[in-house]
Amino acid sequence: MTRSARRTGLDPRALGELATQRLGSCEKALPDAAAGLTVAEFLATAPRLSSFLTPLLVLDGAALGANTARLATWCAEQGVDLAPHGKTTMAPALWERQLQAGAWGITVATPSQLRVAVAHGTPRVLLANALVDPVALTWLARALDGDPELDVVVWADSVETVAAMDAVLAPLAPRRPVDVVVELGAAGGRTGARTPETADAVAAAVAASPWVRLRGVGGYEGSLAHDASAAGLAAVRGYLADVAALHRRLVAAGAYVEAGEALVTAGGSAYFDDVVAALGPLADPDGGSGLPTRVLLRSGAYLVHDDGFYRGISPFSRSGGSPFTSAMHAWARVVSCPEPGLALLDAGKRDVPFDEGLPEPQLVADALGAPARPLPGAHVSAVNDQHAFLRTDPASAEQVRVGQVVRLGLSHPCTAFDKWRWIPVVADWSEPDPVVVDLVRTLF
Template sequence: MGEGQSPRLGINHTAVAELETEVLDWRHKAVPAAQHGRTAAEFGSGSLRLSDLQTPLLTLDAAALTGNVARMARWCAEHGVRLAPHGKTTMAPALWAAQLEAGAWGITLANAAQLRVARRFGVRTLMLANGLTDPSAIRWVADQVAAGARIVSWVDSVAGVDRLQRVLDAAGAGSLEVLVEIGGRGGRTGARGVDAARTVAEAVRAASRLRLGGIGGYEGALAHSWDEAGLSAVRGYLGDFRHLHETLAGDDTYETDEVILTAGGSAYFDDVVEILGPCAGSGVEVILRSGAYVIHDDGFYRGISPLSRRDPDAADAFVSAMRFWARVVSRTEPGLAILEGGKRDLPFDEGLPIPLGIGGELGQPLRPLPGAAITAVNDQHAFLCYSDELDVRPGDVVLLGLSHPCTALDKWTLMPVLDSVADPVDPVVVGTVRTFF
């Protein structure tokens, strides 16, 4: 176990803390030139306010981050399931540490490059929610497992099983723990249906260098709404998932005393728990992989999260922890202003940004923008349409709510964390979050 490694939390806190010693400069676009040369710790020490920063800018809210992590941990504990949050949402070791400290089973990631980031920061228990097919990645994972890490990956075909076996055989490596992935028609990866998945499971059982540890899958690829059609697709898939588990358990196919059943993004985790939750216990762990909840948003997840579908402002709902600030750079047509932030700075794949307010400068009170909307984004600009009676001028700061944290944080190497509780108008910078995409 490396220096700073926590046996309880499974992350190297010394490595995470060292991020605070990074000297900030031109590589960190959220940092004004006047602050270059300061360390991340100095930048987030409370000596700066929002008004000391520059636009365009993505900020995070300290209270929202803390509250969202605690809320999800509490929900999982109350429902008797574990959580391996999908770390690809943030790729932020400091946030992973907070999630692990709140009781997470481990961290989920999507590819070998992301796994390497996690191992650099000492994360010991990892789930790769994907299949391993690249030979160098397979060998590297085998080496990490031999060194003491637990990395659970997925496989969804007999051909995938054969490939893993051949590469591990050639490398003389030990065995890998894998989950058979079940998918659904029209979905993404995953063996299509119970029979196909059962065939894959039997192939894993027959492979000398693989161990069948359970079942993985992702219901979120099958629906994008919580209307009757969307929920029917999700629940039908989860029914197949449970049937596969009951079949494999009945046939004594698993090769572990701790079977993992894992599904659940940030949109349908309540359905996952309702259908798969009764399987937990007696050597079976049901593990959710929700990742977007820690940041949440003002768009897609605000409307579909199980904790906010019916009332996005409910006391137990997640709260968006991200805000985007952009200035008006042009206003040459009536009712149209061009903002300085675009596709290189903010997400647009799950809905365009939402105007929340406008002010003269950062750190000044905002006034509402009734009826205003972002109608399009270019690489570096956004189109703000508004009614003629609104006063919008070049240099004004527009606050935008965003949709989809997974494609927001990947555009920023470092984000200031604000304390908006003490001062919601001109909050203090109380920290930073460093990402590794």
């Protein structure tokens, strides 16, 4: 498919196909009434939340909209752009929300995710990883040759990475080079060149190759800290200063001679304020300093946010201002109360995230969609494959009963979405037994 240079969103035909997909009888948590209907036909019946099975992951449309608008406005005020990490949700319908709010493009992490993005007409895609898989690199080269409007940028952190790309691309002799960002890392981090000299050598290797083209510099600060302590923030800020220095060094060396526009990219959802403080001054969209330069944040978790790790570490939470709102919750049913103070819920590791903290019990109700009340003093002590261990004070009057449902706050959207193929969206989950207004399809 050839993209219009004016289009900023996904391919409407690809998005439309999501609504025409026919639902089967084995879809996780969907009611029997959905079987045999297309998504659009099912939604036209105005299904209520109470018709779904537990365990169930639910999204709040109002919170999704507010979070999207909040970061889009902030980025515009700061003079930076956003290429949100699509791997958080792997849901093209949610990517479209972000693109329509002004996002420059979508970031992905793997070749398979890249194929999903291209198949749905994503105008610009940043693969925040090296691409040395021969099958995937061959596919990308052919895709670039077949679509002059397709804009894909990948990463490289070593001379060996560039050599591996050249070995695949040279026999193909593609008409278009593959754009590359030099990734700078740091000791104790994840990928990325560990020294300035290595990063400079990567840029030189790219310049010497006819098959790849230097497009910018980038990295990921989130692997250097896991909190907002003084030591953690110092590590993040020192690293970001090194990323900025690498870009300035390449500009001075004339390394971007073919780029047209340089990209400088960093920024997860935990330290994007520090990224803007360090890299924002590099943004120069008009090229007044001689080279048009775009600074790209890759924050992804902000869209859905959470009631755990990101609730505590997000810059908007730490600043004391207006924080993001969690747009996801799970509902799980009490299936056993085998001893005082212990209840077993029907949601486990295959349903809810647990890598950044266990689910947080918040409300209890007699049924899905029924009035709910707080569940103070309760906590989840462990999760098995299909169960969560809900602990309450045996002496408290607030005890749960078999058959009731518990709303769980979740931590880490990146490992929540991958457990679900269809996720219902309600317009406002404060309404009694809310109508499901959308089904979000994930493509992991």
